[in-house]
Structure formats: structure tokens, C-alpha cells
Amino acid sequence: ALRAWQRPLRAQFPIITAHPGLAYLDSAATSQKPQAVLDAVLSYLTTSNANAGRGTYPWANATTALVEAARDRVKSFLRDPRPERSAVHFTSGTTEGLRAVARDWLTTFLTDGDEIVVPFADHRANLAPWLEARDLLARRGIGVRVRALPCQEGSGDYDPAALAAQLTPRTRFIAATHVHHVYGADMNVHRLREVAGPAVPICLDAAQSVGHLPVSTDRLDVDFVVFSGHKALALPGTGAVWARGLRGPRFRPGGWQGTPNTAGIAGLAAALDWLDAAGTDRIERWTVALAARLTDGLGRLDAYEVLGCRESLSAASRVQRRRSIVTFRHRAISSTDLGFILYSHGFMVRSDHHCQAGAPAGGEDGSVRVSLHVHNTPEEIDALVSTLTSLQ
């Protein structure tokens, strides 16, 4: 049944249908775009392109309305139960979004002796801004302690007990990642709130979950959701921060004075429409099944080591833990070489250290990452597994 649902969706990606000999397996780096997104951008640029927020004529007013409607669209996409109290800030991606939360909110909120808990082994974009905020405050004479939110050995997700051990009465903020960009693990973030208690703001790096699975701010009970539009089927240079009506100071992003990426925002709203119509729950089921097909195939090949979610490779729980990312190493071939070899067979994968903070998984040689989206197929996975088998 899912196959009949997926086939027409795949057909809506022009770059995919134009290249039948190639398999795009790098959606975690950036996604391909369905025709509806390209149409929305072109339609905006050919009917009402103008600057936002300063209009005395119809195109400018239409642009302002488009940006405001896109904010509402982000809220509804994230199942925001109280949209009248939350804010949406458009960015160029997750890196800029997390930086905005650090600079324009966290530094106004912390006082001397406060503590924050942040991930040390996730994407660097979710570590550097918090350390910079600490250093900025230190120069103002405000001492803030940064504690690590640890990943579990083996599975790569967060251990709620390890988080509990990091919390103190001075904990004022927790940064976390929804789905790990190397391990592919669902990080257990729905458990963070019960551990953290009701008062500590939680900021979620949702770069690898928005567009891949239902992301409900209501269910997750977090205060910030930061994501990249370009990883969620929208254009390069797009992203957003959703901020809940906070108990602390309001999030006042300083980046809004300039001209926003209005065409990109038009595309982002169209991408969210497309994703909701396709069904993020079905996208999740489809891509998780493909990822399991790949880990099963790799599990039969001695030459490869799969990173993260190791203990669950043969367990039923695997399907709940691993999302649409599978990262692995060949025991004899370097990850860069393997990337080149795989492209010679038509597979586009990422091979390096994936911007992971701390000691990168896979060691010096890095690893090869396969990341999936709705256009990928079981045939692509089977072809990849047979190529990997021939390289044993």
C-alpha cells in the first residue's frame, strides 16, 4: 500500500526523474525539491516579488502577507497548540537558527552561576553557539557552567538517567537534538521534559526530523524548535526558529531588520504544505523501512561496521530507534575512497566526519552516510547493498 502511495510522490521530484541512473542518498545534507516548491517560488517571483514589511503598493503588501502566512504555516506544521503566543523567525538554516537562540535569547536570560546542558557529540552547530554565549557572558563578568548532555555508547541516543545526573537547581537551559545526523538515532527527546521538569527551557535541533517524521511541539513540550528548510524540501538558504511563548524573556531575533529571503519563504511554506499532504507519518514509515533494509543488508557483510544503534540491529526495537540515516565504515577502504567508488556506481552519499562535534564517530577515516527521503526506493537500497557486497 505504501508503494502505491510513494510512486507518484517520487515522480514529483524533477531532478530525480531526470537522472534515472543515479540514486540520491544524501538528503541529510540537503534535500531535493518537489515541483510544487519550485512552482511556488517561480509564481511568487513572477507575480508579486517586492520587499516585506514596508509596502504602500500591492506587491509589497502581498509579500508581507506571504511572510506572515508562512509563519502561521510553520506553527501549524509543528502542531503548535497556542500559535497566538509563539514566534517564528526565518533563517538560512539550522546553524543560523541555533546561533540566533544563543545570541538573541540565551545571553539575555542567564545570570552569574547559572548552568546549561548541551550535546557534545552531535552536530557542531548545536555546540559552538552555546560555548560562544558562555564566553560572551564571561567577558561581562557572568560565569555560566556548560555541562554535557551525553549520548549512550552503542545506541547513540540520550540516556535520561545521564541527563538527570547533569541537572542541578541552577540548570537554566537544555539544548538537544531530535534525530542524530550520524547515528540516525531518535534521541529520546520526548523523555527530556519529564527528566528536566516543567521550568527548564529546552531547545531542539530538529534539522534531521522536520520533514522526516511528525514533529509536534505539543507532544514534545519543548520551547524552541530549530530546523533547516533546505533539508525539508525547500530551497537552499532557508530555515526557521519556532519559539514558544516563554516564561523568561521573549525571543527577539536581531536578524529581522534586513530583507528576508521572501522567495525562499514562499518555497518553505509550499514544502510544508507538500509534506503535510504526503503525510510525515507515512514518510517516516517509508524511510525507516528503507533504513532497516540497508542495516539488514550491511549486517550480513563482515567488511562493514554500522555506527550507532548497534545493539538493536537484530532487535525489534530497531525500527523505533533508527530513522532515515545509516552511517557505516568499510574495514579496509577509507570513507573518502568508498564515496568515490559508490559514485562510480551511481550512488551519491556523504563521506567524511559529518561536522560532528567532539571525537567524530568512525575515527580519523570518517564514515559513509546514507540518508533517505520519500523519493528513495527499495530497488536503490538493494542495488547499493549488492555494490557494497561486491566491494567486500
Ligand code: PMP
Ligand atoms: N544540526 C544538524 C543535526 C544537522 O544535521 C545539520 C546539517 N548537517 C545542521 C545542524 C546544520 O544545518 P544547516 O547547514 O542548515 O545550518
